[in-house]
Amino acid sequence: MRKNxxxxxxxxxxxxxxxxxxxxxxxxxxxxxxxxxxxxxxxIPDLHFGNYAILLADPQYVVVFIRTIKxxxxxxxxxxxxxxxxxxxxxxxxxxxxxxxxxYVATIIPLWVSYLLRAYTWKTILGSEGxxxxxxxxxxxxxxxxxxFLYNQVAMIxxxxxxxxxxxxxxxxxxxxxxxDNLINASKDLGASRLTSFxxxxxxxxxxxxxxxxxxxxxxxxxxFISPVLVGGPYSNMIANVVTSQFGLAMNWPLxxxxxxxxxxxxxxxxxxxxxxxxTGRVNLG
Amino acid sequence: xxxxPFDFWNNAVALAxxxxxxxxxxxxxxxxxxxxxxxxxxxxxxxxWTLDWYAKALTNSDLLTALWNSIIVAIATVFICLVIGVPTxxxxxxxxxxxxxxxxRLVLLPxxxxxxxxxxxxxxxxxxxxxxxxxxxxxVGHGTAFTAIVVTSLFARLQRFDRRLEEAxxxxxxxxxxxxxxxxxxxxxxxxxxxxxxxxxxxxxxxxVTFFLTGRDNTLPMYIWSVVRRGITPEINAIGxxxxxxxxxxxxxxxxxxxxxxxxxx
Amino acid sequence: xxxxxxxRNLNKVFAGDITAAEDVSFSIQEGEFVxxxxxxxxxxxxxxxxISGFEYPDSGQVILDNRDVTxxxxxxxxxxxxxQDFALWPHMTVTRNIAYGLTISRIDKxxxxxxxxxxxxxxxxxxxxxxxPQDLSIGQKQRIALAxxxxxxxxxxxxxxxxxxxxAKLRESMQTELRELQKSLGMTFIMVTHDQTEAMRMSDRIIxxxxxxxxxxxxxxxxxxSPATPYVAEFLGQxxxxxxxxxxxxxxxxxxxxxxxxFTLQDIDAIKTQGQPIKLCVRPEKIIILNTDHAPKDDENLxxxxxxxxxxxxxxxxxxxxxxxxxxLIIDQQLTAAISAITVPLDGAAISCCIPPQAISVFxxx
Numbered sequence: 001m002r003k004n005x006x007x008x009x010x011x012x013x014x015x016x017x018x019x020x021x022x023x024x025x026x027x028x029x030x031x032x033x034x035x036x037x038x039x040x041x042x043x044i045p046d047l048h049f050g051n052y053a054i055l056l057a058d059p060q061y062v063v064v065f066i067r068t069i070k071x072x073x074x075x076x077x078x079x080x081x082x083x084x085x086x087x088x089x090x091x092x093x094x095x096x097x098x099x100x101x102x103x104y105v106a107t108i109i110p111l112w113v114s115y116l117l118r119a120y121t122w123k124t125i126l127g128s129e130g131x132x133x134x135x136x137x138x139x140x141x142x143x144x145x146x147x148x149f150l151y152n153q154v155a156m157i158x159x160x161x162x163x164x165x166x167x168x169x170x171x172x173x174x175x176x177x178x179x180x181d182n183l184i185n186a187s188k189d190l191g192a193s194r195l196t197s198f199x200x201x202x203x204x205x206x207x208x209x210x211x212x213x214x215x216x217x218x219x220x221x222x223x224x225f226i227s228p229v230l231v232g233g234p235y236s237n238m239i240a241n242v243v244t245s246q247f248g249l250a251m252n253w254p255l256x257x258x259x260x261x262x263x264x265x266x267x268x269x270x271x272x273x274x275x276x277x278x279x280t281g282r283v284n285l286g
Numbered sequence: 287x288x289x290x291p292f293d294f295w296n297n298a299v300a301l302a303x304x305x306x307x308x309x310x311x312x313x314x315x316x317x318x319x320x321x322x323x324x325x326x327x328x329x330x331x332x333x334x335w336t337l338d339w340y341a342k343a344l345t346n347s348d349l350l351t352a353l354w355n356s357i358i359v360a361i362a363t364v365f366i367c368l369v370i371g372v373p374t375x376x377x378x379x380x381x382x383x384x385x386x387x388x389x390x391r392l393v394l395l396p397x398x399x400x401x402x403x404x405x406x407x408x409x410x411x412x413x414x415x416x417x418x419x420x421x422x423x424x425x426v427g428h429g430t431a432f433t434a435i436v437v438t439s440l441f442a443r444l445q446r447f448d449r450r451l452e453e454a455x456x457x458x459x460x461x462x463x464x465x466x467x468x469x470x471x472x473x474x475x476x477x478x479x480x481x482x483x484x485x486x487x488x489x490x491x492x493x494x495v496t497f498f499l500t501g502r503d504n505t506l507p508m509y510i511w512s513v514v515r516r517g518i519t520p521e522i523n524a525i526g527x528x529x530x531x532x533x534x535x536x537x538x539x540x541x542x543x544x545x546x547x548x549x550x551x552x
Numbered sequence: 553x554x555x556x557x558x559x560r561n562l563n564k565v566f567a568g569d570i571t572a573a574e575d576v577s578f579s580i581q582e583g584e585f586v587x588x589x590x591x592x593x594x595x596x597x598x599x600x601x602x603i604s605g606f607e608y609p610d611s612g613q614v615i616l617d618n619r620d621v622t623x624x625x626x627x628x629x630x631x632x633x634x635x636q637d638f639a640l641w642p643h644m645t646v647t648r649n650i651a652y653g654l655t656i657s658r659i660d661k662x663x664x665x666x667x668x669x670x671x672x673x674x675x676x677x678x679x680x681x682x683x684x685p686q687d688l689s690i691g692q693k694q695r696i697a698l699a700x701x702x703x704x705x706x707x708x709x710x711x712x713x714x715x716x717x718x719x720a721k722l723r724e725s726m727q728t729e730l731r732e733l734q735k736s737l738g739m740t741f742i743m744v745t746h747d748q749t750e751a752m753r754m755s756d757r758i759i760x761x762x763x764x765x766x767x768x769x770x771x772x773x774x775x776x777x778s779p780a781t782p783y784v785a786e787f788l789g790q791x792x793x794x795x796x797x798x799x800x801x802x803x804x805x806x807x808x809x810x811x812x813x814x815f816t817l818q819d820i821d822a823i824k825t826q827g828q829p830i831k832l833c834v835r836p837e838k839i840i841i842l843n844t845d846h847a848p849k850d851d852e853n854l855x856x857x858x859x860x861x862x863x864x865x866x867x868x869x870x871x872x873x874x875x876x877x878x879x880x881l882i883i884d885q886q887l888t889a890a891i892s893a894i895t896v897p898l899d900g901a902a903i904s905c906c907i908p909p910q911a912i913s914v915f916x917x918x
Contacts, residue, residue, distance in 0.1 A: 004381075008377070011373045011377050011380075011381070012373065012381070012383070014369075014370065014373055015373050015374040015377060015393075019370075019374075019389075019392060022408060022411075022426060022429070022430040023392060023395065023396070023407075023430060024392065025411055026407035026408045026411040029407065029410045029414055030403075030406060030410045033410050085299055085302030085306060086303040086306035086307060088299060089299050089300055089302070089303030093296065093299060093300065105541050105542075107310065108541070109534055109537050109538060109541070110310050110311070110314065112484060112487055112533065112537045113487075113533045114491040114507070114529050114530060115491055116491060116493050116507050117491075117510070117522075117526040117529060117530060118313060120317075120514045120522065121313040121526075122313060123518065124317070124320065124518050124523075125312075125313060125316055129327050131320075162309065165306075165310065166310075195295075215398075219399065219400065220400060222400065223400015223401065223403065223494070225402060226493060226494075226511075229515060230515070240400065244402070244498075247406060247498060253413075256406065257406065257410065260402070260403055260407070263403060264399065264403050267398070267399055267400070267403075271398060382567075450636075450637070450639035451639050453606055453633075453639065454640075454700075455641075455652070456605075456626040456627045457604060457626050457627070457632055457635075457701075458652050458653035458656065458700070458704065459653050459656060459657055460627055460656045461627055461656075462627075464656050468652075473643060
């Protein structure tokens with residue numbers, strides 16, 4: 001239909017232009033840049049895999065990659081352990097719809113509240129002069145402040161779990177909330193214990209949400225550079241920190257781009273894997 | 287009344303949920319508490335009530351400049367998000383076109399990707415075409431990063447929107463623009479306001495993209511970042527409390543708006 | 553009477569090769585109440601939407617008052633629609649919903665006000681003028697939708713499944729009400745429904761559709777008494793469709809055999825030769841159960857069988873009788889003072905009944 005086509009073009013042309021200019025072209029440039037050669041103070045066009053070779057060969061970078069994946073993984077696990085009971089409680093145990101909605105909103109509000117300030121607060125809590133230490137001294141549990149709360153990977157994982165927990169919580173809640181009560185009642189009716197019903201009915205049906213939560217949390221955590229600086233201490237550099245330094249002080253944009261491309265690749269791989277899982281194991285609750 | 291027997295699992299779940307909830311709010315409460323504490327080190331026990339940190343924060347001219355910059359950036363970001371996000375959501379909801387799936391994935395990528403990638407890629411682009419960094423480049427970056435929020439919430443609303451309401455309007459003799467103005471807009475209004483508000487608060491707090499795209503002007507989070515990297519000062523608690531309380535209020539309303547179900551599709 | 557609408561050879565195929573309309577043609581006279589009847593997916597709604605302008609046909613024409621409106625946008629057509637589930641705007645009050653069509657035409661406020669108040673009077677809902685649609689009952693919503701649809705005095709009012717949201721009781725009273733309103737306004741109505749009872753009750757003429765095609769068009773009695781195909785017979789009301797074989801071909805009467813029974817037939821247009829397989833259609837209420845009061849006349853077909861099931865619905869009794877054919881014979885009997893549920897035979901009893909030849913429609917096997 002002609003009329004339809006005109007309407008379509010007038011709606012789509014602006015967005016297409018914008019998205020090409022701010023997303024597609026920049027990604028392509030970043031990709032191209034990763035094959036350039038660095039030449040102080042800038043870089044020159046080239047086509048070589050030297051930047052990628054450095055990243056794979058230099059143990060300094062390999063360690064960072066492994067650390068990033070490890071930390072992001074532990075952050076996802078911790079967030080899951082914290083989020084699932086909360087989501088389960090809200091979705092399946094709170095009977096009043098009003099209270100349920102209020103608690104849910106209260107849970108996801110921190111998701112949108114200043115990311116920087118939330119990371120910063122953990123620094124004030126965990127520091128050797130911080131809230132936790134002074135609390136323990138005040139109550140007499142310890143005599144002198146201990147320094148092992150802050151500036152290590154555990155502190156980083158706690159902080160990042162805190163920051164990204166709502167990303168885990170939201171999809172899990174959504175999937176638990178839409179399971180009809182009768183699916184679980186039918187299982188109990190047929191003689192399954194509550195634990196069995198949970199393991200064989202509730203858990204499998206909430207799998208898409210859990211998977212989405214892991215994907216979100218993992219991707220977000222793997223690109224964080226704030227928490228490592230604030231609470232991570234000396235051996236906490238993650239991929240994103242290396243990117244900031246390559247684009248900053250080190251002035252090596254081609255190397256920085258190569259790292260970003262790898263980060264982008266990791267994230268896209270994780271998303272595709274979870275998409276694949278979700279599509280094969282998709283349970284349609286209508 | 288028959289008293290229920292003690293139920294171990296139910297209580298365990300409730301306890302775990304309670305702990306998670308405390309975990310979510312303890313840091314926020316800490317931040318607020320210490321913004322009113324007179325000690326200049328954030329440690330217990332509390333030493334006394336004061337508003338000094340607020341006075342200090344609100345007379346710090348660097349901080350106020352940064353605050354003003356952030357407000358400008360956030361308003362401009364909301365504008366971009368709506369101008370681009372609304373037609374994008376309409377295109378995704380109402381038209382079939384080749385490459386639609388790819389288009390959707392591309393558009394939604396910035397909210398799934400760490401902000402740092404958006405920052406780096408746009409930085410590369412600007413430097414290649416020799417655009418100097420300024421608040422404008424920050425605005426473009428934020429627009430790119432957050433438009434997807436408007437797209438997803440408006441798309442969800444449009445999916446629930448009963449197209450027959452528009453047909454009924456055309457049937458009554460309304461031109462397409464009249465239908466949009468009188469029927470469509472009132473029904474998607476809350477989704478637009480809600481997602482716009484969220485874009486505002488996110489832009490106001492944004493660090494990863496801003497980090498790469500800002501020139502000499504600091505936004506508020508960049509200012510705070512430069513301060514907290516060096517050490518802790520209760521002044522940050524004070525300004526943080528203001529930001530957090532404001533955000534909580536704004537976000538509370540935007541969530542209510544986005545989830546507004548007064549006009550569900552029947 | 554004057555022709556108001558003519559639909560010529562409409563064709564419409566949707567994406568995925570779904571044929572919604574195939575060579576659909578009909579015309580409608582001014583003041584008629586016409587129903588498009590068929591199961592879901594038969595193309596009736598698509599046809600209605602092509603008349604209202606929400607779909608454009610791949611080929612064919614829609615002629616309204618001798619003007620070709622085929623490709624005219626909906627807001628330029630002088631027809632209005634009452635939507636399925638009503639499509640009342642949730643952000644407007646009842647008054648603003650009804651006034652909308654006039655408001656956007658920039659008609660002066662006083663006229664709008666008086667028209668709206670007339671419309672509210674017509675549907676008897678003055679009290680709800682300032683309510684929002686969400687706060688109305690389904691019946692009230694329907695009246696508001698009706699008022700909104702007729703406020704611009706359309707040349708034709710289109711009704712898309714207007715009763716589907718109502719419960720059975722309300723539906724019946726609304727059917728009468730809507731029909732009376734149509735008569736008093738003298739307005740042309742085209743209704744789409746899948747409910748055959750509703751179509752029969754309300755319409756001057758019914759157009760039966762299936763798979764995008766018109767199968768038969770005619771008055772309710774035409775369709776019921778002389779269905780064009782067994783499909784129409786079964787779709788409109790209950791029908792027994794019996795497979796039979798022609799035995800004797802005569803000039804005015806033929807005979808056919810089904811199971812153990814021989815049938816004399818009067819409706820013989822479809823019969824060509826001896827041995828031809830045919831289908832016989834009989835309405836359950838036209839079969840007479842024989843008892844002491846009623847002996848078969850000579851020309852009535854006698855059928856004998858075994859009662860296999862009975863079901864009771866208060867004012868009538870339904871019997872299922874095995875007569876040695878693939879399908880059992882369904883017979884409806886009105887219960888009267890003489891025949892009550894208590895005197896009904898038990899399952900397994902032998903049953904004799906007769907079917908008058910003029911009650912049998914004959915169809916060639918396709």
